[in-house]
Amino acid sequence: MTPGASDFLLIVDVQNDFCPGGALAVKDGDAIVPLINDLARRFRHVGLTQDWHPRGHQSFASSHPGRKPFETIAVAYGTQTLWPDHCVQDTAGAAFHPKLHVPRAELVIRKGFDPAIDSYSALYENDHTTPTGLAGYLRERGLTQLWLAGIATDYCVAWSALDARREGFKVTIIEDACRAIDLEGSLDRAMAAMREAGVAVLRSAAVT
Ligand code: VGL
Numbered sequence: 001m002t003p004g005a006s007d008f009l010l011i012v013d014v015q016n017d018f019c020p021g022g023a024l025a026v027k028d029g030d031a032i033v034p035l036i037n038d039l040a041r042r043f044r045h046v047g048l049t050q051d052w053h054p055r056g057h058q059s060f061a062s063s064h065p066g067r068k069p070f071e072t073i074a075v076a077y078g079t080q081t082l083w084p085d086h087c088v089q090d091t092a093g094a095a096f097h098p099k100l101h102v103p104r105a106e107l108v109i110r111k112g113f114d115p116a117i118d119s120y121s122a123l124y125e126n127d128h129t130t131p132t133g134l135a136g137y138l139r140e141r142g143l144t145q146l147w148l149a150g151i152a153t154d155y156c157v158a159w160s161a162l163d164a165r166r167e168g169f170k171v172t173i174i175e176d177a178c179r180a181i182d183l184e185g186s187l188d189r190a191m192a193a194m195r196e197a198g199v200a201v202l203r204s205a206a207v208t
């Protein structure tokens, strides 16, 4: 496929804390950076998301005495997985990977800034009610087809893909330009849910 005027590439959370050496390091998270740089040159419309938590965020295990990372707790909007402190606003861990080069990016969506609500999806916070504004941006600008790459396939990429399908967008994930956390089968579950929802899966070599 060749990206056109209604295609939008969204690069999800390619931040230091999700790359090797980071606070919530995803295996080979940095390996996708050259692929994404290359993809980003092929799309006319490109945006980025940035996980952007205040200190003491509810999703941090450190905010819940006696709890450890990767345990789950019940919160107002359902079950919350607890994470190591990561992507704290204005820290080096929250910065984009230094080799990420996306000069054309027209939009950066920051998410997870409400102290009491996590936000995996780029469209809605995890309460499934508070919008980030991305759906409105895409609609107003006639961007009907969303292409996703980044970290993590099974959390922020998958939740974004599913919300975008619910909002009526055509959605494709660029599989080799994503990396997963894969907690207890979460990657298989996310891939199945995306296929069920009509999310297409493509490899980056198919974008020309
Ligand atoms: C993410 C867990 C916590 C992600 C963000 O980018 O997939 N995962 N915060």
Ligand code: ZN
Pocket (backbone or CB within 6 Å): 051, 052, 053, 059, 083, 086, 087, 112
């Ligand atoms: Zn986060």
